[in-house]
Amino acid sequence: MLNGRKSLFSGMQATGTLTLGNYLGALNNWVTLADEYECFYSVVDMHSITVRQDPATLRKRSRELLTLYIAAGLDPEKNCIYYQSHVSAHAELAWILNCFTYMGELNRMTQFKDKSAKHADNINAGLFTYPVLMASDILLFQTDVVPVGIDQMQHLELARNIAERFNNIYGEVFTMPQAYVGKVGAKIQSLQDPSKKMSKSDENENASIYLTDSPDTVIRKFKRAVTDSEACIRYSDEQPGIKNLINIYSVCTKKTPEEVVKEFEGKGYGDFKMAVGETVASILKPIQEKQADLLKNKDYIDGIIKANGEKANYFATKTLRKVQRKVGFPDRIR
Numbered sequence: 001m002l003n004g005r006k007s008l009f010s011g012m013q014a015t016g017t018l019t020l021g022n023y024l025g026a027l028n029n030w031v032t033l034a035d036e037y038e039c040f041y042s043v044v045d046m047h048s049i050t051v052r053q054d055p056a057t058l059r060k061r062s063r064e065l066l067t068l069y070i071a072a073g074l075d076p077e078k079n080c081i082y083y084q085s086h087v088s089a090h091a092e093l094a095w096i097l098n099c100f101t102y103m104g105e106l107n108r109m110t111q112f113k114d115k116s117a118k119h120a121d122n123i124n125a126g127l128f129t130y131p132v133l134m135a136s137d138i139l140l141f142q143t144d145v146v147p148v149g150i151d152q153m154q155h156l157e158l159a160r161n162i163a164e165r166f167n168n169i170y171g172e173v174f175t176m177p178q179a180y181v182g183k184v185g186a187k188i189q190s191l192q193d194p195s196k197k198m199s200k201s202d203e204n205e206n207a208s209i210y211l212t213d214s215p216d217t218v219i220r221k222f223k224r225a226v227t228d229s230e231a232c233i234r235y236s237d238e239q240p241g242i243k244n245l246i247n248i249y250s251v252c253t254k255k256t257p258e259e260v261v262k263e264f265e266g267k268g269y270g271d272f273k274m275a276v277g278e279t280v281a282s283i284l285k286p287i288q289e290k291q292a293d294l295l296k297n298k299d300y301i302d303g304i305i306k307a308n309g310e311k312a313n314y315f316a317t318k319t320l321r322k323v324q325r326k327v328g329f330p331d332r333i334r
C-alpha cells in the first residue's frame with residue numbers, strides 16, 4: 001500500500017526493439033490496471049547494463065521506451081513513469097537484499113543460465129544478482145501487484161522469498177507482492193518457431209513483430225507465420241502456431257479464444273493471418289504516431305522525467321530508510 005491505495009510496480013528494459021510480446025504480455029495490462037492502483041512504471045536502465053551497451057544507444061532507447069509507455073496509454077500525471085537510474089534507492093536496497101539472498105537461489109534462475117550461455121564472454125556479477133535488483137525495484141514501493149509475462153515469474157517468486165525472509169527477521173517491513181499475469185497473452189511465441197518465446201534478441205527478424213514495424217511489415221510477417229497443415233483453426237497445443245495467433249488476436253480484440261475460433265470457423269489460414277495482421281497493425285500505428293509526437297516535445301517529456309523521478313525517489317527513500325534502520329545502520333543526523 002502507498003498513499004492509502006494498493007500499489008503496482010513494473011518495468012521493462014530498453015535494450016533492443018520492443019516486441020509485440022512485451023506489449024501484449026505486459027504494457028497492455030499496465031494500461032488496463034492503471035486506474036485501480038498507485039502505479040510505478042520504470043525504465044529499468046540499471047538492468048540493461050548487465051549486458052554490454054553502447055551508451056548513446058542506451059540513452060536514446062531509454063527515452064523512446066519512456067515515451068512509449070505514455071503513447072501506449074499511461075497517463076504520466078497519474079502514473080509514476082521514471083528512470084530506475086534516477087532513483088539511487090534501487091541500488092542501495094539491492095545491496096542490502098544481496099545479503100539476504102543465497103547463491104543457490106540465484107544459481108537456479110533460468111534467465112541467468114540462458115543469458116550466461118548467450119554472453120559467455122561477459123558473465124558478470126550483475127547478471128548473476130540481476131534478480132535481486134528486480135526484487136528491490138518491487139519491494140521499494142511496497143508493491144501489491146506486479147504485472148509481467150510468464151518469463152518473469154521465477155524472478156517474482158524469488159522477490160517474494162526474499163521479502164518473506166526479511167520480514168521473518170525484522171517484522172512486517174515489506175508488502176508481499178503478487179504477480180498479475182494475463183489469461184492469454186502472457187506468453188507470446190515466435191512467429192517462426194512457436195515453441196520459442198517471441199524475443200527482442202531473436203536473430204530472425206520475421207520471428208518477432210517489433211512495436212516499430214510499419215503496417216505492411218506487420219502484415220507481411222503474419223502472412224509468413226509458421227503454422228501447420230491441419231487447415232483448421234483450433235485452439236490446441238497440437239497446433240502451436242495457430243494457437244499463438246489466436247492468443248494474439250484474442251488479446252487485441254478482447255475476445256476469448258473460443259470466440260475467435262467461432263469467428264473463423266470454416267475460414268482458411270490465409271484469411272485468419274490477414275485479420276490478425278491488420279488488427280495488430282491498427283493497434284500499433286496510433287501508438288507509433290503518438291510516440292513520434294511525444295519525442296518531438298522535449299520540454300514536456302523532460303518535465304515528466306523530473307517530476308516523476310522526484311515522486312519515485314520520495315516513496316523509494318521512505319522504504320529504504322525503514323530497511324536501513326531495521327538492519328542497524330546509524331540514524332542520519334538532521
Ligand code: TYM
Pocket residue numbers: 009010011012013014021022023024025026027044047133134137138146147148149150151152185186187188189197198199
Ligand atoms: P523485459 O524487458 O525482458 O520484458 C518486459 C515485459 O515484457 C514481458 N514479455 C513477454 N510477455 C509475453 N510474451 C512474450 N514473448 C514476452 N516477452 C517479454 C516480460 O515478462 C516483462 O513483463 N527483468 C524484467 C524487467 C524488470 C521488472 C522489474 C519487471 C526489472 N525490474 C520489476 C517487473 C518488476 C525484464 O527484463 O523484462
